[in-house]
Every structure is written in C-alpha cells, then in structure tokens.
C-alpha cells in the first residue's frame with residue numbers, strides 16, 4: 001500500500017481511537033532508511049501484546065518491525081506459537097492459519113501478490129517459532145528454499161515449544177531436560193543455518209537479538225536479497241525465560257552469554273556471491289547517501 | 304418453516320444464525336425488517352424511525368469507511384458524518400477486528416470479539432453498522448442479539464445481513480445520503496429525536512491543533 | 517423461511533465487476549455470469565473428464581493453480597500446467613505434498629487470488645487439516661476432488677468414502693454425475709463460492725475414473741470468453757495484500773475465552789461459516805436449476821443418489837420398466853448445503869426409497885434418513901466400494917428383492 005493509503009478519512013478523523021491517529025502521523029511507513037533508531041522517536045508498528053513480561057521475543061519483534069525496508073508493502077506470515085500472541089497487534093497485514101505451514105502459505109501468498117500486483121514490490125516475511133520452522137514444518141521450510149521462493153524466513157529460536165508449555169524441540173540443545181525429554185534431549189541441536197545454506201538460501205544469519213544494529217542490518221539484507229535474488233533465512237535466539245527459569249530482566253544476559261566465542265549463538269552468516277554483490281551495492285549506496293547528506297549539511301552551514 | 308424473527312435480544316446463550324433458520328438475504332432494491340423482506344425504501348424509513356426513537360442511537364463505522372484507502376471511502380465517511388449530524392447520532396468506530404489486550408475502552412470503540420461491552424457501557428438501544436467487513440459484522444450482530452436488548456441494523460455494501468434486526472444492501476454513498484434524507488423528512492413531519500444528551504467522544508491530537516486543522 | 521428461492525429464472529444475482537466487457541491477458545472477454553452461462557453459444561466436444569477440467573479452467577480466468585500428482589486427477593492437473601505454459605493462468609507449480617499444496621492455495625487466496633487445485637483419496641485426507649482452516653478463514657478456493665479409495669490397502673480406484681470426511685468442514689460440496697456436470701459445476705462453483713455473502717471454499721467432487729477417464733460429449737464455452745475476475749475487496753474479510761484497511765490486521769487471530777473475549781465469539785464464527793454455506797442456496801438454486809433433479813417423482817418407488825450412482829440408477833430404472841416396475845429417480849447435486857427441504861418434499865409420498873452408493877458405509881443414506889420422518893422406508897443400498905462398478909442389474913436386484921419379487925442370482 002502506498003504510504004498515502006494509510007490515512008484516516010477526514011470526516012471521521014476525530015472519532016478514530018488516538019492510537020490510529022498516532023500511527024498515521026508518527027509511524028515510519030514509507031520512510032527511507034528506517035531502522036531501530038526510530039524506536040522512541042516514532043510510533044512503533046506494534047501495540048501492547050500479551051507475551052510474558054521481559055520475553056525477548058518482544059524486543060526482537062520491535063527491532064524487526066522497525067527495520068523492515070517497506071512495511072507499507074510487507075505481509076507477514078506467522079505460525080502457531082508464542083508469536084501468535086503478538087501478531088494481532090502488528091500494524092502490517094499478517095496471516096496465521098495452521099501450525100507449521102507458514103512457508104507453504106508464504107509461497108502461495110508471494111506468488112499471488114506477484115500475479116495481482118506485477119508493477120509493485122510486495123515483500124513477504126515469515127516469522128515463526130523453532131517448532132514450527134524445524135520440526136512440524138521442516139518439509140515446507142526446506143521445499144520453499146529448494147524452489148527458490150522469494151521471501152524471507154525468520155525463526156524465533158527459543159529452543160523449545162514455549163506455547164504448549166516447554167516441550168523438546170529439534171533446536172533444543174542436546175542433554176537439556178524438558179517435558180517430553182525426561183532424560184535429557186538425546187540428539188544435537190539441528191543445524192538449520194547450514195541446512196539453509198545447502199538448501200539454496202542466499203543469505204543466512206544466526207544471531208541473538210541482543211544488538212539492535214545487527215538485527216536491523218540482517219533484516220534489511222534478508223528482505224532485499226529475497227526480493228531480488230531468492231530465499232533468505234534468519235535464526236534469532238529469543239530465550240524463553242519462563243521455561244528456562246529466568247527472571248524478566250535476565251533475557252538480555254542470557255542472549256549475551258550464548259553469543260560469545262564457541263557459544264550456541266555466536267554470530268554467523270552465509271552469503272552467496274550474488275547476495276554479497278547486492279549487499280555491497282546497498283552498502284555503497286547508503287554510504288554515498290550519508291556522505292552527500294554530510295556535504296549538504298556542511299555547505300548549508302557555510303552559507 | 305415459519306419465519307424466524309430477528310428481534311432485539313437477549314435471545315439466548317447462543318442464538319442461531321438467521322441464515323441457518325432459513326432467512327434469505329434481500330435482492331437489490333429490497334431490505335429486510337426483522338427477517339421479512341420489504342422494499343428498500345420501507346427499510347430505510349424504518350431505520351430512520353428506529354434511530355429517532357432510540358435513546359442512545361449509535362453508528363458503528365468500520366475500517367472500510369474510516370480509512371481513506373480510496374475516494375469512495377472518503378465520500379462514504381462524509382455521508383456518514385452528515386447522517387450522524389442529522390440526528391444527532393453518536394459515532395463509535397470499529398477501528399479494527401483484533402482481540403485487544405488488555406481491554407478496550409468502550410466509550411471510544413467497539414470490537415467484534417466482545418461488542419456487547421460497548422453496547423452495555425453506553426446503554427446503546429439502537430445501532431447501525433456501516434463499513435464493517437461482512438464476516439465481522441455478522442459476528443458482532445449475533446453476539447449483540449444474543450446478550451443485549453439493542454436493536455441492530457446493518458447498512459451493507461454487499462448483500463446485506465440477516466443477523467441484523469434490519470438491513471439493506473449495496474450501500475452506496477447515495478444510499479447513506481438517502482437514509483439521512485429519511486431522518487430529515489421524519490423530523491420535518493414532527494418525529495422528534497428521543498436521544499438522550501450525549502458527548503461525542505472526539506480526539507484532536509496536539510499536532511493537529513498546531514496545524515490549525 | 518422468509519422467502520422461497522425458486523430455480524425458474526435461472527439467473528444469479530451476482531456482484532458485478534468493473535472488468536466485465538474487457539479483455540484479459542489472453543484476449544478472453546470477461547463476461548457477466550448469466551450471459552456467460554446462458555447467452556454464449558457452446559461448442560460440443562467428445563472429451564475425457566480430465567480434458568473437461570482443463571477446458572473449464574481455460575475459461576475461468578484462474579490466478580493460481582497448485583498441482584500434485586495422485587491418480588485419478590494427475591492428468592487434469594498436468595493439462596492445466598499446459599494452460600499455464602500458454603499464458604491462461606497467472607501462476608502454476610507443483611507443491612511438495614497435499615498438505616503443503618492446500619497451504620499454498622490458502623496463501624494465494626489470502627493474497628486475493630482466484631485459486632484452483634485438484635486432489636483425490638489419500639491426497640484429500642493428507643490435506644484434511646486445511647479444509648476447515650480454509651472455511652474458517654473464508655477462502656473461496658476451489659478443489660476438484662476426483663474420488664478414489666482412501667484406506668489401506670492402497671487402491672487408486674473409485675470410491676466416494678472420502679466425501680464423507682469433507683461433510684463438516686464448512687466447505688460447499690457439489691457432486692457431479694457427468695462430464696457436463698463437472699464442467700458446469702467447476703465454473704459455476706467459482707461464482708457461487710466467491711459471492712461476498714458466501715465466500716467459503718468449494719469441493720467439486722466427481723467419481724474417479726468413471727468421470728475422469730471416460731469420454732463423454734460436453735458442451736463447452738468458446739475460448740474467447742472467460743469469467744469476470746475475482747474481486748478480493750468485496751470479501752467479507754480483509755485481503756492480505758496491504759492494499760486495504762485495516763492496516764493492523766491479522767488473519768486469523770486466536771479467539772479464545774482466555775483472550776479477554778466474549779464466550780461465544782468462536783461459536784459465532786463457526787455459525788457464520790455454516791450460515792455462509794446456507795446462503796449459497798440462493799445463488800445455487802437458480803444456477804444449478806435446483807439442488808436436486810427429479811424424474812417421475814410421483815412414483816411409489818424412488819431411487820435417490822448422487823454422482824455416477826445416478827447414471828447407473830437411470831439404466832436400472834429402464835430395465836425395471838421393461839418388467840413393468842415403475843421407479844422414479846432423484847439426483848442430489850449439492851451435498852453441502854444439503855437439500856433438506858427438497859429431499860423431504862420429494863420423498864414425502866414414496867413407499868420405498870433406495871440409496872445406491874459407491875462406498876461401503878452409506879453416508880448419503882445416513883444423511884437422508886436423518887431428515888425424513890418415516891425413514892424406515894429408506895433402504896441404504898446397494899453399496900459397492902474399492903473400485904467395483906455398480907452394474908444396473910445390482911440395483912434391479914436390490915429393488916426386486918425389497919419388493920418381495922423373485923430374482924435370479926446374478927453370476928459374475
């Protein structure tokens with residue numbers, strides 16, 4: 001939707017709930033170079049949600065929504081899980097249908113949007129839990145990569161099935177004792193980033209949501225690469241503080257602890273040559289724009 | 304099968320969908336009152352009369368007319384405002400359809416997942432839906448009929464609503480204006496609005512005031 | 517009931533579309549549905565059922581088709597691929613399983629596309645979780661189900677058991693008897709399912725092989741016309757393309773009592789889906805010339821059925837007539853919505869009613885028995901299953917035995 005379409009009818013403006021007046025006036029739809037720094041300065045695309053207090057999923061959501069290149073033309077696809085409690089509050093069209101079928105939905109959606117709006121760019125972004133992405137939905141996750149479907153897949157990896165109360169998932173660490181893994185998980189954490197690379201993803205990142213600028217960069221890259229080249233995959237550690245017995249303020253430390261050298265979530269990325277070229281082009285353009293802006297400011301200061 | 308009368312509730316713990324009871328939607332040029340098919344003009348006159356007779360007559364505009372997503376929507380919004388002013392009738396928007404956490408403000412909005420809260424809180428005895436997506440309008444109409452005594456009406460841009468106590472279809476700008484015309488005509492004939500005094504919720508944000516809008 | 521819907525004028529009051537009269541990417545003129553079905557002159561062809569499906573899709577202005585091989589629909593699904601190669605369809609691909617395919621169809625429909633797919637037997641059951649999801653999400657997707665056996669051991673052969681699994685999904689279910697039915701049902705199915713007041717998925721079912729793999733004469737439309745496009749902005753729920761309000765919109769959030777909502781929200785949602793199925797009657801009755809067909813309905817003995825069981829019954833009735841036994845025939849075209857009133861009325865004066873079926877459980881007989889007051893006159897049978905044919909003689913024997921007449925044992 002062009003940002004101009006996100007507008008309230010004048011004649012009913014004054015009766016609209018203030019939250020919507022705010023979103024029209026102060027959100028960053030259509031803004032060039034939007035990013036995590038807009039948080040606090042502008043109206044975010046997410047309202048109050050009912051995740052557990054301090055759940056790192058919420059901060060990851062906020063960074064991601066702030067970093068989308070074009071939220072006014074982005075449609076999200078979710079899956080059953082804790083993320084479903086956030087999606088009703090997200091001011092971008094989004095779909096929940098079944099548990100685990102998110103990459104199938106996104107495939108059909110992206111293709112329909114290309115057929116219906118051939119002259120517009122419509123970004124499709126999947127955001128689902130690890131159970132949805134790796135266990136019940138792995139088939140559809142991977143097949144969409146094989147087929148080179150042009151959308152981004154984001155996995156909120158909390159290493160268990162949170163929404164159903166903390167059962168074992170494929171992304172759980174080996175040895176972890178949980179519901180349905182009463183003697184500890186018997187096999188290794190599934191190496192989905194490597195699988196993604198081999199399955200045809202052009203840009204793969206494994207990270208935590210501890211550093212907003214990293215999340216921003218990864219989202220920008222992933223969405224653009226998916227738009228121009230082919231599938232991309234981002235796996236973000238969003239620890240389920242409830243099920244691993246942490247306090248609400250301990251999420252950040254948990255993420256930081258896990259991303260050190262040799263940790264389960266040490267930052268890593270796999271980028272194909274085509275994607276690397278595109279990212280370089282974007283980086284160069286960004287730098288040039290910044291430089292131009294600086295020079296303009298300098299010139300203005302002189303004059 | 305006998306006619307299933309669609310009347311104000313509270314009807315039952317879970318009232319049936321009127322379509323399941325055999326009620327068929329009106330054809331173009333028709334409306335229905337309580338399930339009985341009538342000419343559209345008759346439904347409009349009755350709608351105007353019901354609204355004037357109401358103590359808290361309220362219009363529930365939905366996303367399709369609140370948002371300026373095309374020019375037609377803006378024209379409908381204008382027509383709806385004129386209708387509200389003709390009463391005057393109260394306006395409470397159904398701005399979206401999400402289950403809202405932690406709660407809604409029933410003075411400011413109505414929500415299809417618990418529309419009864421807004422009806423009860425404001426003691427709304429007659430209402431009309433316009434610009435609400437049909438599925439969500441039907442959910443609301445049924446829940447309201449189930450648990451409240453509000454007389455429900457629906458001005459539908461598509462095929463109409465059997466779950467309302469009164470409905471007409473293909474609601475264009477002209478038809479919304481026609482309803483306003485009926486309100487004015489009845490008033491001119493001496494029908495007095497029974498509406499209690501109310502304060503319309505309005506919010507003009509600071510930045511707008513500054514712009515002088 | 518507030519008014520009777522009658523088939524007389526054979527007209528559908530469908531929502532209009534701005535593109536009517538304009539040409540699509542293949543120079544086919546988008547034609548108003550009544551004109552399309554009753555005005556345009558047809559061409560007679562001798563086609564297999566698979567070719568019939570392809571011909572229908574050719575003039576349907578379909579946006580997305582997702583395919584997956586399973587006998588007996590594979591040929592039709594592949595033929596539609598040829599249409600895509602020729603530019604008639606917006607997009608077409610092979611999914612990885614029926615579960616995924618139905619998800620892909622849903623994704624495309626959420627995005628505002630007219631969507632078609634086909635499946636059969638194990639494919640229908642593999643996909644099952646999707647069907648109530650489609651209905652709950654008000655997605656007017658069309659799936660053509662070419663019925664075959666579902667249970668182990670595997671059989672690719674005709675059997676209508678799978679239809680019984682679809683009955684309570686909230687979809688429209690139509691059952692084609694012939695190639696001609698199949699052609700018309702597919703095209704009319706799009707229009708009815710997409711009406712804003714209906715807007716639920718539709719399964720157009722036919723009996724595998726008997727319809728898909730035999731040749732029959734069919735009157736089809738010329739290639740220079742097609743259906744009007746689907747208009748997702750008239751949908752009873754917002755289209756997920758970021759082109760329409762509200763902008764803060766999830767399809768479809770959990771509505772559970774625990775989420776601060778009314779205790780009856782989910783129940784009301786379910787009721788609304790079934791109400792939508794009911795509303796389809798108003799469009800279907802004129803369009804299909806009634807939900808049932810009646811031949812000699814005033815006779816004491818009636819046979820009632822759907823699909824190719826009707827064709828076999830028609831021949832059985834001819835054979836019985838040679839022996840002086842007069843039997844009437846009732847053909848049910850829509851299984852959902854079920855023609856309760858029509859069937860009750862049609863069976864009112866009958867003394868004995870037979871329900872022949874191509875499945876072992878007799879689900880159609882069960883449906884009929886549930887709505888007829890004097891249902892001890894309903895004889896559920898004959899039944900065949902697992903690919904058996906239903907020779908007309910079997911129906912003759914069933915009727916004569918029930919009447920206490922002498923019958924010669926059939927030797928096979």
Ligand SMILES: Cc1ncc(C[n+]2csc(CCOP(=O)(O)OP(=O)(O)O)c2C)c(N)n1
Pocket residue numbers: 080081082083099128129130131132133156158160161162163164169
């Ligand atoms: C077909 C099906 N199987 C099982 C479930 C139950 N279920 C709902 S959410 C969930 C776990 C979600 O785990 P994950 O994807 O990791 O998301 P999280 O809640 O951890 O964020 C399960 C098993 C379901 N809804 N549907």
Ligand code: SF4
Pocket residue numbers: 050051052055056057082158162163239240241242243
């Ligand atoms: S259960 Fe875990 S993942 Fe879900 S909201 Fe709570 S902390 Fe977050």
Ligand SMILES: [Mg+2]
Pocket residue numbers: 129130131156157158159160161162169
């Ligand atoms: Mg998880």
